[in-house]
Amino acid sequence: MAGKTLYDKLWDAHLVDLRDDGSALLYIDRHLIHEVTSPQAFEGLRLAGRKPWRIGANLATADHNVPTTSAERLSGIDGITDEVSRLQVKTLDDNCADTGIVEFGLGDERQGIVHVMGPEQGATLPGMTIVCGDSHTSTHGAFGALAMGIGTSEVEHVLATQCLLQQKMKNMLVQVDGELPPGVTAKDVVLHIIGVIGTAGGTGHAIEFGGSTIRSLSIEGRMTVCNMAIEAGARAGMVAVDDTTIDYFRGRPFAPKGEHWDLAVKAWRDLVSDPDAEFDRVVTIDAADIEPQVTWGTSPEMVAGVRGRVPMLADMPSESARQSLQRALKYMGLKEGQALTDIQLDRIFIGSCTNSRIEDLRAAATVVKGRKVASSVKEALVVPGSGLVKKQAEQEGLDTVFTEAGFQWREPGCSMCLAMNADKLGQGEHCASTSNRNFEGRQGFGGRTHLVSPAMAAAAAIEGHFVDIRAWGN
């Protein structure tokens, strides 16, 4: 019999019941909660007279819909000027207070984007099943966990039962080998993967990212890769546990201590796919082929190396592909065959659960240091992923590097990644963004998003258009 994949192991360890019809009841170790997808779930619980099954398995913070200017953040929830947003953030506060669920509220330095906050606190750990009413929960797979986004009905289900009804997904391995060329980052790796397999390439699968390139990434880099598994169609992405993983969690507030730590590490060491494990699908990628990536269209698969061009209509393989390209060109205000380095930028956004951790800010600051944002750029934002990331960056003086260059230094939250708050693009504006989705309207009505790495976004801010980071600034 073939060995088990990492996903098989995580699945088996959390199986409460396997039903005759193939559906399974899966136990959930950690449930992260935020303000946007939870109010209806708490209301559902209340209406049915139900209580949370295990309070301690839940952890909440407000991130999606919070303002990021210091002025609005000074007086906490009461300072939120948008009335509807204020009520939503307040509702999370009330629901957590009513149920006894721990929440890192506005003003708490631990507040931040759930997917930055969870690992930072050691509240999400290897071997766990982790869910949250947010599709980018796949981020937490970076340390050998089974982490998935769920809808609000499932948020309620997890609150009430600590379990989820699931169908087992298929196993897919994306193997990336070789040394990354200088200037090429985890973000470029995952955008390249999406370019190869497409945004539905991983549908129905759990993706394990493996190979020497992935192993050489830091935990933060692996989080960036797993974060965008969902943009490759996979609900869950994951990376096997190694020393990098274990070192990352040592000493974090929620991580096990003493005897429990030793026990945990022993168990975590097994969180790798067996050498003889069989995958339903394997994709291999050579790291040497990966360039700094820029998305030019309205889907993350509409991506190319920075030296590339927008595709030609005549080169499309089918009529539907041609129509889709035509629609994207119109929305993005681009011409077929246009060089990506010719795209002029109006705004820059460095942040989001994909790229707002300390290493991302350091990478961007290195590029920006001693330079100025181009006068043609209307606004350049840096939004740290959490209060603790912000504090760390300030201790390293990164905030000064950014503000001296003309960037705004903001308070933590999801911000312009989904533009639920005041941080958004105007109609027709082009943005170099370190976030994860370039859908129509994603960053604002009529806004045009180009997904890139933090270093690429930083260099684009300085030049006012995209540049090849590998050949720039020397």
Added chain:
Amino acid sequence: MDRANVDTDMIIPKQFLKSIKRTGFGPNLFDEVRYLDEGQPGKDSSQRPLNPDFPLNQARYKGASVLLARENFGCGSSREHAPWALEDFGFRVLIAPSFADIFYNNCFKNGILPVVLPAEVVDQLFMELDATPGFELTADLQKQEVRTSDGRQWSFDVDSFRRHCLLNGLDDIGTTLQQADSIKAYEEKRKAEAPWLFTG
């Protein structure tokens, strides 16, 4: 909805996610392609300029309850506001060659049946829809088939538990709680193996 990769931002834009309710999203379904101006929560959509090119604004689709769509429908975020908006608008059945995983799952929780049919069948249905005024499709969950009014039919697969819940309007949570003893037994076993998971 004749385009591939329709994402949940397109189904229901983010500004409407500020609501703490699960109803009232119908008027803002496909907001950015359905209207010519930018929608805001609280804005009366009946007074807004409609995009005449958008199919749902055309008289023949008024009252439609079946939405024909292309591959990877519902990709993007996990927002259940997407099926809430489709349901509130009046859709009960979605037909596409493929759906994104989270969205597909969310549909069943809200009384919506997502039907997967082969791409060539969907292609043919789109062509017939364009060519035939009054074209109607019926989805029969009991028999697991989609039918045209002239009697042609295509069968589809659906997971038996989801089918059962949808047909009987069952409450998932209630069903799971019938297994409370199994969940507790699992927790005891797990606590012995991995005590650090239960310190919170």
